[in-house]
Amino acid sequence: MVVQSLVETTSAAIQEHDAQDAAPSPRRRRKDARPSELTAAALDLFVEKGFAATRLDDVAARAGVSKGTLYLYFDSKEALFKAVIEEGIVPALAAAEQQLAGYQGTSAGLLQALLNGWWQQIGNTHLGGVVKLIISESRNFPDAAQYYHDHVIVRGRSLLRAALNRGIATGEFREMNVESCIDVAIAPLLMLVIWRYSLCFCGNDIDPAEFLRTHVDLLVNGLQRKETNQ
Amino acid sequence: MVVQSLVETTSAAIQEHDAQDAAPSPRRRRKDARPSELTAAALDLFVEKGFAATRLDDVAARAGVSKGTLYLYFDSKEALFKAVIEEGIVPALAAAEQQLAGYQGTSAGLLQALLNGWWQQIGNTHLGGVVKLIISESRNFPDAAQYYHDHVIVRGRSLLRAALNRGIATGEFREMNVESCIDVAIAPLLMLVIWRYSLCFCGNDIDPAEFLRTHVDLLVNGLQRKETNQ
């Protein structure tokens, strides 16, 4: 039910977004732009403080509107939360589709492209906050988490699975438990995103580029067949 | 200041813990035992719902005491939170110390021992919840996060650094950016813990043992020198 609501609202959001480009009356444009301004402000605060600790006054203030204006666009605080998730999912899905385009080259290169692409288009953007938000609030909003899992994570895993299977088929990679490899390959990316929104403020600077390079290096090397001592 | 408080309180907690072992009069033991029942209940709920969304009534109910009793042991909800963190840190530190004991064997084996040990003694216990809690609330409790970082993470990284450096020194591992390797080696472990407290409820079962085996396998293989083409 909630999943259905998430889907429908998402479609509506997309259409509304298109309409925005067409009718640029100043008043009208403002009204169309409002929801995404509000969800952007909400995302920042939800990620920083968590859902329960975020006051709608603060969301409104950050968006430069009054508290009541929030309720012109969202029925409740919870509806705002779900809208934030939905807005974070649409671009993630789009990015995933884009990655599906045929790739020519080694499987190692494909793997690297997928991981780097995710980082560039999701992890390193404000959409990364959605990831941390989903994780932090998954127990309070199980259906939002479920939806995110079913549509974003499952799809991402499919991409990696295809790459890994291709590498194994061509003999570029050794035989391994592919599902576990997928999880192990994804984990550092998610952790990097989470890190950016949590302990990164404790002074331990992780250079994302270097982290990614090392991760891909270790992963690809770890997957490749070792010409062991024969 | 709070860090100081955390240190002091931690020391006090340790001493109290010692005192507890020394004077097990039924009356006294009861008094000392109570707080850990309370923090255990609080940890569960903090991890599940987050700090702000957790009601002290629920903590008290789960611990089987009245709400007022909480205030006999903790000055405030925030003090309870810090006590939860502290109680999660003490065993983590102890576990880390234990790992420092001399290890005989390959560096790959040492690495595997460290990672598995952390999982067995921290990640796979209720202490793993502390990790998720720290990450979720790091922005609301920066000094708790800082303290955790400085004492637990830094120490854990030292252990890994030593193992990696030893492997490189002996030629078992190839030359790499050690700091990045540490981060990449830790990330899947943290992610596994986080997963257990969040999206694992979305149906995607990750088998921790298999996940760990794959991670160590890929990591060790990735680190090892390729016996290429001789």
Place this chain on the structure above:
Amino acid sequence: MVVQSLVETTSAAIQEHDAQDAAPSPRRRRKDARPSELTAAALDLFVEKGFAATRLDDVAARAGVSKGTLYLYFDSKEALFKAVIEEGIVPALAAAEQQLAGYQGTSAGLLQALLNGWWQQIGNTHLGGVVKLIISESRNFPDAAQYYHDHVIVRGRSLLRAALNRGIATGEFREMNVESCIDVAIAPLLMLVIWRYSLCFCGNDIDPAEFLRTHVDLLVNGLQRKETNQ
């Protein structure tokens, strides 16, 4: 002060009403006609939900206009309320004046005519809602209640007083406390109106015609001199 305002506004309303009849240009008529559509919608909702529980959005929606339009005609929600009362008072006064016309016949017949006339022209129309409204809100709008009392109730009582006194003078009715008889004669009428807007929805159907017939029957019989036992 407010009473004064009610008087003034009422007079103005009457004049405006007259002006309306005189200059029925479509433009002007539209403008003048609007408020009565608005007050009619407001009356319905005020009677049903009470003043405080009625939202102006709902009033506007029922009248088929936007919320802002209400403020083109009424300064505030309270002003709208008073306009509703005033609109209900003007016809009531007119109806009362009409009853003053000379009546030929028995005093019992006059009494019956007055009570039936009030029911036909006030109680049984949408003006009956005003009665319930005045009663429900009399403590929140004491001056509106006062005005209603002074102009409508007092005048109505005068009509009844005249009828009763005439009956007593002619010997048709026995000697009684006329003021109390007035109250007792009016009460069932008011109660009938109130019933129509409240508990009538609980299933106990009161047939107004039968109720009135019985009331007048009992009243006239009760007033008439009994030819007791001589």
Place this chain on the structure above:
Amino acid sequence: MVVQSLVETTSAAIQEHDAQDAAPSPRRRRKDARPSELTAAALDLFVEKGFAATRLDDVAARAGVSKGTLYLYFDSKEALFKAVIEEGIVPALAAAEQQLAGYQGTSAGLLQALLNGWWQQIGNTHLGGVVKLIISESRNFPDAAQYYHDHVIVRGRSLLRAALNRGIATGEFREMNVESCIDVAIAPLLMLVIWRYSLCFCGNDIDPAEFLRTHVDLLVNGLQRKETNQ
């Protein structure tokens, strides 16, 4: 469903009331007395301002407690409203039962006793406010109104029906539409109560005793057989 809730809660309230007499610890007595203190304060304000216009702050202040205390005893403002109704119904039912006790004398005397009794035990007490409240809010709380109708009004009508039928059977009263007579006999009583809580503040003093005497006088005379022209 709500009716059921009304019944259950009423029973509980009665039991609690009994318990109060048994355990007069000062603290405990206070706690047991609280709910009725709160409903008493709420009744006053609900009757005066209506449900929607009454602020819980005012209810709490009148009861001499803080706003939060209300929520220790009632789940919501609406639950408080229903409790007020329930507390008004219990004594009304008890009073009705009491009237059922055998009466010796003329039917006219019985009728008079019933009407005066209702006034003394309900109408003229603070329970009269419940009547006005039910009527004012019947559309907003239809099930509360229904319950009041089914249990209080229906029962009251039964008492009057018995008296009227007895009088007709003995020939003391003439043949009439009994159901209509019941309504007409009750209406002035209800109106008197309503008057006390509304327009009575407009200066038209109705002396309840005189009003009742006149009502009974007219009613009984109206019902009695005329000894015409023999």
Place this chain on the structure above:
DNA sequence: AATGAATGAGCCTTCATTCAT
């Protein structure tokens, strides 16, 4: 004249905290 987006004061409700028992 008409609209409806925006505002913000106010109210219901929650919950951390206190304290009398």
Place this chain on the structure above:
DNA sequence: GATGAATGAAGGCTCATTCAT
């Protein structure tokens, strides 16, 4: 030491009112 009734500040939400279009 333990309880739980009481408190009141804080925050989610509503809605009368305003005003730019």
